[in-house]
Amino acid sequence: MAMALGACGDTPTATLKKPPVATSAEEVGGMDALTAAAKDEGALNAIALPRDWASYGALIDGFEKKYGIEVTIAIPQGSSQDEIDAVKKNGDRASAPDVLDMGDTFAQAAVRQNLLAPYKVAAYDKIPGNQKDPGARWYNNYGGYISIGCNAGRVSTCPRTFADLLKPEHKGKVALNGDPTRAGAAFAGVYAAALANKGSFDDIRPGLDFFAELRKKGNFIPVESTPASVENGQTPISIDWDFVNLGYADQFRGKGLNWQVAIPFDGSFAQYYALSINKNAPHPAAARLWQEYLFSAEGQNLRLDGYARPVLIDAMEEDGTLDKVAAARLPTVEGTPEFPTEAQTEKAQETVARGWAKAVSG
Secondary structure, X not given: XXXXXXXOOOOOHHHOOOHHHOOOHHHHOOHHHHHHHHHHHOEEEEEOOOOOOOOHHHHHHHHHHHHXXXXXXXXXXXXXXHHHHHHHHHOOOOOOOOEEEEEHHHHHHHHHOOOEOOOOOXXXXXXXXXXXXXXXXXXXXXXXXXXXXXXXXXXXXXXXXXXXXXXXXXXXXXXXXXXXOOOHHHHHHHHHHHHOOOOEOOEOHHHHHHHHHHHHOOOEOOOOOOHHHHHOOOOOEEEEEHHHHHHHHHHHHOOOOOEEEEXXXXXXXXXXXXXXXXXXXOOHHHHHHHHHHHOOHHHHHHHHHOOOEEOOHHHHHHHOOOOHHHHOOOOOOOOOOOOOOHHHHHHHHHXXXXXXXXXXXX
């Protein structure tokens, strides 16, 4: 009987693995077995997932409804570095994050610190090679382009390029989404500024110089751009992902706020966010099921509702599972995006870590 079952493609019981060490659903016994184990755990600890970021509200609700697993979010407005810090601080405690969502530069750093568990989602082979770790410790799920959001009610002429941000009329108005030494969106903003000022993936220094000049002119304000700061006018101009700024435009339109969004052609920079599993996840089955859900057609199409570009968009268009109406709402961009290598991003992070405070102080 055991031999017959093995011949039909089922994993022999003797070779099944427990969820904490399983590197695929098949090693647990298949998706049904993984789902059952996750439902037994009944909970998932996530971190730094705002509900209005890349459709996370709908994704959390969809996961809870589909599987009956309660999702708890620690520090919803936290940064990528906050996630890494939480993994280190909590160790194997029950309060530790199960899953992480970080800028891929931070995911690469987490790999170097041996914080992540290898796990191949069912769609792993469909993820482009430059958007995943060969060891399956992280893989990009969604992304966007750096953009400039602007409150047209408080800014006479909204900037459309990085060069525009230096104009005198933008004094005290330009903000980033966080600290680039800790937040992926802000780090990407510095990278984009570098590309707009004769920098490259190998040389992010011009980005630091740009923000130093922006600070010197009095245009840059050291205030983190958030939904609250956008709504109350504290950050009239925000350098952030296009999916975030486009979300603000929708969110506040009914409140009379005219939030305009431009993708700067002088500093076009695209990047994705990586999903990972904490190697000490207190709910290892739920963590793996969450990854499967976010890489399913349902999860990837929900990303589009929040203007985020799903990493599987090409594969889904090919197999007919892509929501074409939602995809048509994405901003048009020119050319094919290019991405820095892991070595380039590591070097860039080191440069920003050493130079950011000096660039914007004073």
